[in-house]
Amino acid sequence: MPQMDGITFCRKVKENTVTAKIPFILLTAKTDSLTRIKGFNLGIDDYMEKPFDKQLLIARIEALLGNREKLQLAPI
Secondary structure, three states: OOOOOHHHHHHHHHHOOOOOOOOOEEEEOOOOHHHHHHHHHHOOOEEEEOOOOHHHHHHHHHHHHHHHHHHHHOOO
8 A cells, every 4th residue: 555554544434433443454565473463462363465366365255254243143
């Protein structure tokens, strides 16, 4: 992204109470562990490195949304 990196964007999304609950998958060319750790500490739900497999991305999205739905329906 020309004006900010994915970590900065994630920080902005997660700091906003309106958008904080949106599932977040970071697609990035950065492969170092420190970047991944920063992302997970910010609340990223998943991390995929570029280049990525489209079908794998779709499977991860479906699993993430399915798990969120199960959590919402689970009795407390």
